Amino acid sequence: MTAHDTLFDIEDERDKPNEPRAVRATRTPGGLFADVVFDRPLDHAYTYAVPAELVAKIGVGKRVEVPFGKGGKATAGFCVRVTDDEPTSGYEIKTVTRVLDDDAIVDEHLMKLTRWMADYYLCGWGQVLHAVVPAGVRDNAGTRMASFVEPVPRESLPNPLPTVTPQQKAALDKLKKENRPLEILQLARLAKCTAGVVSGLIKKGLVRKFSERIETEASGAHESAESENAQGTDEARKEIELNADQLRVWKPIGEALAAGGYHPFLLHGVTGSGKTEVYLRAIEEVVKQGKEVVVLVPEISLTPQTISRFQGRCGNLAVMHSHLTDAERGGYWRRIATGHIHVVVGARSAVFAPTRKLGLIIIDEEHENSFKQESTPRYHARDVAVMRARLEGIPILMGSATPSLESWANAEKGNYTVLSMPNRVASRPMPAVKVVDLRHEPKAPGKPGAIGPTLEAAMRQTLKDKGQIILLLNRRGFSTHVHCEACGYVAQCANCDLAMTFHRTKNSLMCHYCGFETAPFQKCPTCAQPSMRYQGLGTEKLQVEIEEKFPGSVCQRMDSDTMSKPGSHQRVLDAFRDGLIQILVGTQMIAKGLDFPNVTLVGVVNADVGLHLPDFRSAERTFQLLAQVAGRAGRGTRGGQVLVQTFTPEHPCITLASHHNYNEFAKMELVHRKLHKYPPYERMARMIVRSEKEEAAAAFADVLATAFKEAIRRAMSTGRPSPEAPVRLLGPAECPVFRLNNFYRFHFQLQSDSSAVLHEVLRNVLALAKPPHGVEFQVDIDPYSML
DNA sequence: AGCACGCCGACT
DNA sequence: GTCGGCGTGCTC
Numbered sequence: 001m002t003a004h005d006t007l008f009d010i011e012d013e014r015d016k017p018n019e020p021r022a023v024r025a026t027r028t029p030g031g032l033f034a035d036v037v038f039d040r041p042l043d044h045a046y047t048y049a050v051p052a053e054l055v056a057k058i059g060v061g062k063r064v065e066v067p068f069g070k071g072g073k074a075t076a077g078f079c080v081r082v083t084d085d086e087p088t089s090g091y092e093i094k095t096v097t098r099v100l101d102d103d104a105i106v107d108e109h110l111m112k113l114t115r116w117m118a119d120y121y122l123c124g125w126g127q128v129l130h131a132v133v134p135a136g137v138r139d140n141a142g143t144r145m146a147s148f149v150e151p152v153p154r155e156s157l158p159n160p161l162p163t164v165t166p167q168q169k170a171a172l173d174k175l176k177k178e179n180r181p182l183e184i185l186q187l188a189r190l191a192k193c194t195a196g197v198v199s200g201l202i203k204k205g206l207v208r209k210f211s212e213r214i215e216t217e218a219s220g221a222h223e224s225a226e227s228e229n230a231q232g233t234d235e236a237r238k239e240i241e242l243n244a245d246q247l248r249v250w251k252p253i254g255e256a257l258a259a260g261g262y263h264p265f266l267l268h269g270v271t272g273s274g275k276t277e278v279y280l281r282a283i284e285e286v287v288k289q290g291k292e293v294v295v296l297v298p299e300i301s302l303t304p305q306t307i308s309r310f311q312g313r314c315g316n317l318a319v320m321h322s323h324l325t326d327a328e329r330g331g332y333w334r335r336i337a338t339g340h341i342h343v344v345v346g347a348r349s350a351v352f353a354p355t356r357k358l359g360l361i362i363i364d365e366e367h368e369n370s371f372k373q374e375s376t377p378r379y380h381a382r383d384v385a386v387m388r389a390r391l392e393g394i395p396i397l398m399g400s401a402t403p404s405l406e407s408w409a410n411a412e413k414g415n416y417t418v419l420s421m422p423n424r425v426a427s428r429p430m431p432a433v434k435v436v437d438l439r440h441e442p443k444a445p446g447k448p449g450a451i452g453p454t455l456e457a458a459m460r461q462t463l464k465d466k467g468q469i470i471l472l473l474n475r476r477g478f479s480t481h482v483h484c485e486a487c488g489y490v491a492q493c494a495n496c497d498l499a500m501t502f503h504r505t506k507n508s509l510m511c512h513y514c515g516f517e518t519a520p521f522q523k524c525p526t527c528a529q530p531s532m533r534y535q536g537l538g539t540e541k542l543q544v545e546i547e548e549k550f551p552g553s554v555c556q557r558m559d560s561d562t563m564s565k566p567g568s569h570q571r572v573l574d575a576f577r578d579g580l581i582q583i584l585v586g587t588q589m590i591a592k593g594l595d596f597p598n599v600t601l602v603g604v605v606n607a608d609v610g611l612h613l614p615d616f617r618s619a620e621r622t623f624q625l626l627a628q629v630a631g632r633a634g635r636g637t638r639g640g641q642v643l644v645q646t647f648t649p650e651h652p653c654i655t656l657a658s659h660h661n662y663n664e665f666a667k668m669e670l671v672h673r674k675l676h677k678y679p680p681y682e683r684m685a686r687m688i689v690r691s692e693k694e695e696a697a698a699a700f701a702d703v704l705a706t707a708f709k710e711a712i713r714r715a716m717s718t719g720r721p722s723p724e725a726p727v728r729l730l731g732p733a734e735c736p737v738f739r740l741n742n743f744y745r746f747h748f749q750l751q752s753d754s755s756a757v758l759h760e761v762l763r764n765v766l767a768l769a770k771p772p773h774g775v776e777f778q779v780d781i782d783p784y785s786m787l
Numbered sequence: 788a789g790c791a792c793g794c795c796g797a798c799t
Numbered sequence: 800g801t802c803g804g805c806g807t808g809c810t811c
Contacts, residue, residue, distance in 0.1 A: 020811070036811080040788050046811040069810050070790050091811050124788095773806065 017043045017763070018080075018118055018125045022089035034058055034096055035081035036066055037126035041376075043766075045080055045125070047087045049095045058082055058096065061104030061111060063138070065097045076100060078129045080111065102213070105137055105337075107354060113388050121377045122762055122779050128377045132352045136330025143330070146214045148181040149198060149207045162204040167197045172206060184209070215331060240277050240284070240313075243426075245269075249419035250281055256395040257285050257360065264386060266366070266411045267399040269421030270660065271631020272428065272595075275399045276309060278421075279362050282397060283314045287342045291359025296381055298368040299347040301593045304570055310345055320346030320353070323566055348373060348381040351388065358392050361385045365592065366398035366407055367624055372784040380782060382407075401631060401662070402624040405673065408666045409680040424635075431602070431634035433642040433658035437649045438606075449545045450537050455603050455643050456549060463553055463582060467600030467638065471546070471585040472629045473539050474609045476559045477501035480536030482509060484524035494518070497739040502534050503561065504541075514741045542605060543585055550583065558586035591629035597636025602629055607646040607654055614736045615786040616678045619653045623665050626657035677728070677751060679782065683758050685750045686783035688735065690743040691775040700775045701732035701746040704765065708748065711764040715757050727752040727761055736787045743776075 020035055021044050032055050035045040048066050050058050058064070060079055068075035074097060087093070106114070106129060114132055118125035136142060151172065164172065171191035175182060178190070188195045201207045242250055249267060256263040269275045279295065286293045293314070297306065302321045311317055318332045318341045335341050337354040344353040348371055351361070363371075363382055371381040382398065389396035398407060398416070411418045424430065434454075441452040450473070451459070462469055479502040482491035491500040493511035500509040500518070508517045523530050539559050546555045556562075556572055563569050575581050577596060584590055604626060611622045626644065634640025646654055656665040674681045689704060691697035712727045731748035738745060752758040762779060771777045 022811075033811095038788090038810090040810090042788090042810080044811095048811065066811085069788095070792090072810095073789080075810095087811080089811065094811060770807075 018045055018115060020045045020047045020087060022047065022087040022091065024083075024085040025088040031084065031086055032058070033083050033085070033087065033093075034064065034079045035083070036064060036077040036096075037080050037124065037129065038068065038075060038077045039124070039126045039130035041124045041127060043124065043763075046077075047089070047093065049093050050082070051095055054096055054099055057099040057102075059099075059104050060108070061106040063100040063105070065100055067094050067097065078106070078126055080115075080125065105133055105333075105354070107337075107356075109358075109388070109392055110352060110354060112391050113352075113384065116387055116391075117377055117379055117384060120759075121379055121781050122759070122766065123377045131377055132349075134326065134329040134333055134349075136326030136328070137333045139326070139330075140213065141325075141330045142216050142327030143213050143334075144216055145211050147184050147209055147211050149175065149184055149187060149202065149209050150181040151176050152206055152208050158205040162206070164204065164206070165197075165200070167191075167193045168200050168204075168206075171197050172201055175207065181210075215334070216327070240280050242277060242281060243274065245421045245423055246274055246278050246281075249421060250278055252417065252419065253278070253282055253395065253397060254285060257282065257289070260393065261395075262390045262393050263395040264389065264410075264416045265395065265397045265419055266403055266407050266416040267397055267419045267421070268403055268662070269399065269401060269419075270424060270430065270662075271401045271628065272424040272430075272635050273401075273421035274425040275364070275421065279364065279397070279399070280309070280313060282360060282362065283310070283343055286359035287315045289359055291357045292336075292341065292353075292355040293343045293360045293362065294350055294353050294355065294358065294385075295343065295345045296350055296361070296363045296371070296385060297345060297347065298365050298370045298592070300370070300589060301365065302345070302347060303573065303593075305573070305595075306593070307345065310343060315342030316340060317342070318344045318346075318353075320344060320350045322347065351381045351385045358388075358394055360394060361389050361396045363396070363398045364400075366400040367402055367404040368592075369621075369784050372782075374785060376778075378780050378783075380784075383782070402627045403662075403666075405620060405666060405669060406680045409670060428634065428637075429639065430660045431630060431640040431642050433630055433644060433660070435649045435654060435658050436643055436645045438645050438647050441645075449549070450542055450605050451545060451549065451603075452645060455605075455645060458601055458641070458643055459550065459583070459603070462601040463550065465600070467640075468576065468579070468581075468596060468598045469583045469601045469603065470590055470594070470596075470599055470629070470632050471542065471583065471603045471605060472588070472591055472625075473537065473542050473585065473605040474587050474591075474625065475538045475606075476503075476512065476540070476561055476587060477510065477538035478504040478540040478544075479534035480538050482520070482532060482534055484527060484529065484531050485533050486529040486531040487524060487527040489524050489526045491521075495739070495742045497737055501536075501538060504544075505561070513737065537606070539585055539587060546583055546585060553582040554580060555583040555585060556581045558584060558590050560587070560589070563589065588625055588629075591625055591632070594632050595635055596632070598638070599632055599635065600638050600640040602633040602640070602642045604629060604642070604644040604646075607644050608648055611648065611651065611653070613787070616673070616676070617784070617786075619669060619672075623653040623657050623662075623669075626654065627660065627662065630657065630660070682751045682753050683755045684783060685758055685762060686780045686786070687731075687748040687750065688745055688778045688780070689732070689747070689771070689775060690740075690745040690778070692742055692744070693774060694744040696772065696775050697744045697746055698732075700769075700771055700777070701748075704748065704769055704777070705729075705732055707765045707769040708750070708761065711761045711768070714764065715761050726754060726757050 032050040034048050034050050037045050062079050063076050064079050065074050065076055114128040117128045171193050174191040175187055184195050184198050187198055202209050283293050307319055339356045344350050373379050410416045436454045482502050491509055493500055493516050495514050495516050496511055498513055503510050509520050510517050539557055543557045576584055630642045633642050689697050689701045708729050728751045732746045735745040735747045
């Protein structure tokens with residue numbers, strides 16, 4: 001299912017995408033030609049002639065401006081190949097107008113990687129390059145052109161020497177003393193003269209003027225980029241001492257780093273087993289070798305705590321997070337490309353960091369769904385990282401307490417080396433997990449709430465013992481279901497087929513998919529009765545219940561509603577660490593990565609949220625969430641316990657998570673996946689047809705169905721190894737959320753055990769069936785979202 | 788993606 | 800008789 005098996009599969013296709021269509025003749029002396037790709041869904045490159053004056057400037061990995069399209073409009077594209085083979089085209093060959101970059105902004109390795117992505121994810125190479133290179137790099141944000149002067153070397157001085165004025169003499173002396181090029185204004189300031197004096201020197205041929213692009217002083221990249229060793233916290237400066245488990249897993253990693261070459265590791269370590277120390281040890285080693293490391297973490301983990309652990313022992317660190325300005329991002333990119341950065345920590349897109357000598361890629365929380373990009377190119381950063389490691393011939397270290405089944409299956413096949421850390425550090429036990437059956441939970445006296453008597457008693461005891469509590473409820477808002485008792489009307493988004501959630505703080509009804517917001521109503525909009533009922537539980541209501549039940553304690557909510565401002569995340573976590581907050585309630589945001597030794601109780605308010613979604617991964621997601629949140633308890637010396645409230649206590653993903661039994665869960669779920677021919681045993685593509693006009697979407701879905709059947713028939717008749725059903729098509733069917741953001745959506749699923757066959761079918765269909773106006777056709781390879 | 792060429796309805 | 804609707808296909 002990962003990139004692992006696929007690169008060479010794809011290469012074996014007959015129609016090579018991304019090659020120019022015209023067949024090239026043998027080389028003819030004289031001309032130079034450039035293949036160019038554009039930020040458009042085009043499946044091949046376009047060949048342009050390079051004029052003599054640009055021959056020295058042109059290069060692979062630089063952007064060029066060329067006339068493109070019917071009107072020959074000036075368009076920017078990426079040069080992906082330079083050759084002197086003349087194309088034997090029937091086309092008129094147009095000419096490159098301009099080379100936009102002085103230096104290549106994409107190196108050879110990234111060129112190959114993006115080409116693979118275009119082929120694998122079925123989009124334009126130019127689209128991939130456009131997505132990979134940050135805007136701040138394309139438009140040189142945070143830099144400016146500057147004019148420098150330097151003394152003319154002795155042998156090139158004019159003869160006879162011109163006379164100079166006293167001010168000119170002073171300026172020249174100053175420049176010679178500095179022994180480096182200075183900006184004209186800089187020199188004028190130092191020599192206490194005007195720029196006119198300097199131009200006089202230029203005119204007389206005593207100094208030489210040249211321009212160069214430099215970073216703007218205010219570009220901001222400097223302060224944060226160069227967080228060098230001095231900045232390390234006390235914790236960071238400590239020597240890393242690995243325990244026995246950590247040393248055991250470190251050994252093969254160290255050997256792979258010493259030997260070099262592609263080597264994928266899956267580090268399976270339970271929560272609290274100290275995976276980070278292993279990462280840090282590996283980083284130190286690679287930096288010592290003079291190479292760079294890319295560390296991918298889920299966006300949500302990019303907190304100062306995480307970052308401070310990396311700071312201080314890894315040379316220069318670049319942290320790429322979503323709040324950077326274009327100029328900052330551009331600054332980092334340039335610093336990475338020029339070798340000034342040794343470690344890059346970032347979310348998904350950091351997998352494209354333009355390092356010079358990459359020595360290792362680390363992916364923390366390898367199983368996280370946020371590594372999958374949900375817009376074109378719809379890549380999975382883990383799979384791209386594996387492919388990058390393979391292309392560059394380096395080790396890759398994927399870590400998780402709950403590995404994705406894709407990675408687990410790869411490990412079982414022998415594609416990845418598994419390294420296990422089954423114990424917590426300092427021999428701390430895994431927390432005891434108690435499953436509370438909500439069907440048999442006695443009704444609490446007073447008004448019923450979300451917190452049953454068992455959980456409430458445990459919370460009281462924990463507060464009495466001065467412990468801290470984390471409560472998970474994976475649903476935002478106050479009431480998740482707003483309906484009329486008289487006529488049955490349900491408040492629904494105006495743009496989507498989804499129920500609205502009431503948010504009390506904002507006093508509005510919100511759609512969690514498209515963001516539509518509307519005022520809440522007292523009277524039913526259909527029957528005008530004052531019989532609206534606000535039901536269903538979200539984090540907002542839970543917080544109110546906690547505040548009523550535990551008036552003496554401070555409860556803080558953490559979800560995307562309360563954490564929208566930058567820094568708020570950090571403020572809350574600091575306050576929690578300092579003991580100013582006793583109860584932290586939130587969505588999955590609080591389930592992952594938090595390390596607070598005083599948390600002795602974790603409560604899961606409703607483990608069944610998300611368990612019954614129409615998605616083949618819902619059991620895996622639920623198991624991961626439960627296992628991860630359980631791991632927040634008992635990380636200190638005081639131990640800890642976990643209470644899981646559920647209506648389905650017998651469900652295996654709940655029982656196995658309560659026993660911290662990942663291996664058994666994986667075994668069971670993989671049997672299920674195999675039986676139903678789901679990934680990782682079969683490759684999957686999901687296609688969505690969407691239109692604002694329902695009939696138009698439905699009509700094109702039918703056209704596609706025919707096209708698919710034809711393409712599948714053809715693929716099967718090419719004599720490929722095709723046992724009974726090499727490719728299966730499901731659909732068209734309405735998406736589980738049929739109308740989203742005013743678009744009516746139909747989807748298909750295409751499954752096959754061969755990625756090559758899957759791609760062949762898709763390529764044929766894409767070439768065959770073009771959507772009409774107002775209809776879009778999206779292809780998602782290895783989909784994660786099935787709604 | 789844009790943009791032009793191309794065949795069927797309401798206007799001077 | 801023309802202006803213009805957007806359907807379809809191409810861009811080196």
